[in-house]
Amino acid sequence: MENLLLTIDPGTVDWSRAQFALTAIYHWLFVPLTLGLAVIMGIVETCYYRTRTEFWRSAARFWQRLFGINFAMGVATGIILEFEFGTNWSNYSWFVGDIFGAPLAIEGILAFFMESTFVAVMFFGWKKVSPGFHLASTWLTGLGATLSAWWILVANAWMQYPIGCTFNPDTMRNEMTSFLDVALSPFAIDKFTHTVTSAWVLGAAFTVGVSCWFLLRKRHTELAKQSIKIGSIVGLVASLLAAFTGDNSAYMVAQTQPMKLAAMEALYEGGTDQSLTGIAFVNPFKQPDYMTEAEPPMRIAVPNMLSVLATHDPHGFVPGVRDIIKGYTKTDGTREPSLKEKQERGRNAIQALKDFRAGKDKEANRKILDRDMKYFGYGYIKNADQIVPFIPINFWAFRTMVGLGCLFILVFAVMLFFLYKKDITRQRWLHYVGLALIPLAFIASESGWLVAEFGRQPWTIQDMLPTWAAVSDLSSGGIALTFFLFLVLFTCMLTAEISIMCKQIKKGPEL
Structure with missing residues (x-):
């Protein structure tokens, strides 16, 4: 590992990062929809269990079909993603495999098997098991998907906040000293709660969007109205929870990854009483001169709010990029x-x-x-340039995520208002708004992951292992070839899913 700086081709690092990013971005198109639809279909089948009417049974089977299509695609991309740790990032896997592998193994053995077992009962057990057992299987399928997300996010959170381990120079490996510290890391808890609640928002937005399409086509009106009601309630609650958990996540990032926070805010020179930037002109295609610029031009900010978010003190000190490079004194008096x-x-x-x-x-x-x-x-x-992430991506992706999150709260509230106070079937403008929620929810979800992963560059493990010391010693040409093969494969898979989804939606529920 000591000689990697001299032997690894920079192209290998760049193509390995690009390939992993490609796989992760495509995989994350499927995962949040799986988690979100799990809640929707569980609620819909609960309505069937309570009423035993054919309408709710048909509605439950409709949303479960859409869940199943998306679930299969998520599994396929997820398997490839985990294999890339061994193929493209073998030095990383060797250095921390004893720790990183544990949550992934639990996810595969416990959560995924639980998920795959009960999903079979959910799809094929309607006439073979009791309604109560079938309802339990549906909720346990969603629980299994959520537990899978928990262990994967534990692994990701450890990369961003490594705790519960010690380095053994005899084996040249980091070894776990406390499984509970890794599994119940405050960073992991915040990441899990924020990620899962944002996935519920996406599932709710998808439900509302599909239902609005039915209203535009004047088909399955009752299914659409009831699904909008469920989706909007879930979406509104989840959006508020995502905002709350996002506040906790911002505090954890400020404590453990100050450079990420500085990049998100385009904060070059820190200090006390820091304002939270609402909008500013940050060139989206060029890294700013953070060593000389005072702050981005045309900046509109909320006074003291960044200090509140980062330190829970309106007068707290928040370091900027230059502070982190030059060193600074923290609010508790310790020196960084x-x-x-x-x-x-x-x-x-x-x-x-x-x-x-x-x-x-x-x-x-x-x-x-x-x-x-x-x-x-x-x-x-x-x-210093190597430890400063690309500021424009972090700055704009963060604002895209937050801005759309606020929009979702408004739209879900308006949907509920028209559902209860007006005739929602006649509000065509609102149907188009609901339909637009689907792509906007995916954009918000991907933006959140761009902030999480771009913001911690250049680290595969925060402060412990940069990307060029973690990568496998492979030919850059070979990785580039597989990059384009995966690009074609994943695009075909996404196209196939969209096509199958659209056919099932056009077909509608089985009456």
Whole structure:
């Protein structure tokens, strides 16, 4: 690992990142819809269980068919995504496989098998099991999908906030010291709650959008009205929960990934009493000169709000990009080292590891590793530009996510108003708005993941391992070839899903 800077082709890093990003982006088109539709179909079948009417049975089977189509596509892309850790990121897998592999193994053995078992009962057991058992199977299918998301998000959260582990120089691996610390990390809890509630929003938006299409075509009006009611209630509650959990996530990011927060806000020079930027002119195609610019031009901000979000204190100190590079004093009085200090301590750790492996004064070198291992990754950093993520993507993706989240709250509330106070079947303008929710919800969902993953660059593991030290030593040409093969494959899969979904929606519920 110590010699990777000299042997890895930069093209290998870029293509490996591109391939993983491609797979993750396509995979994330399917996952949140699975989690969201699981709640919708569970509620609809609960209505059938309580009323035992053919209408609700037909409605439940309709939404379950759409869930099943999407579920199958999500499984296919998810399997490829996990294999890429071994093929493209073998150094990462070796370095932290003992920790990272544990939640993924639990997800595969426990959650996924639970999910796949009960989904079979849900689809094929309508005439073979009792209504109560079938209802339980439907909810357990959704619970299994949610548990799968939990363990995957635990693994992702550990990459962004590594805890519950220690480095063993004898094996050159990070080893888990506390499974509970990893599984119940505050970062993991916040990431899970925010991600799952945002997935419920997407599922609700999809339900409302499909139902509005039925109203536009004057078909299945009662199904559409009842589904809009369920979707709008779920969507409104989930949107408010997503806003609340997003506030907790912002606080955790401020504490553990200050550079990500600085990039999200285009905050170059930090300080106390920091304002939250509503909008500003940040060139979407060019990294700003963060070392000289005071702040983005045409900035409109809410006074003191960023300090509130980041520190829970309206006068709290929030570091900017330059503060993080130069070093700063935190609000609790502790000092955060400068980039140069971290680089020096990281190089000390790398050298101590080399000497330890060579058998030189193991006791002294172990002490150096214990002291400086937390900055190990900085030993691979050459300059400040490498630790500053691409600010425009983080800035605009964050505002896209938040702006659309606020729009969803408004639209779901308006839907409920017209549903209860007016005749929603005559509001064609509102039907078009509901239909537009579907692509907007996917844009908001993908924007959130862009912030999460672009914001932590260059780290595969925060402060511990940069991307170029984590990648496999492969030919960049071979990775580029598989990138385009995956691009064609995933695009065909997405096209197939959209086509099958549209056919099922046009077909409507089985009456």
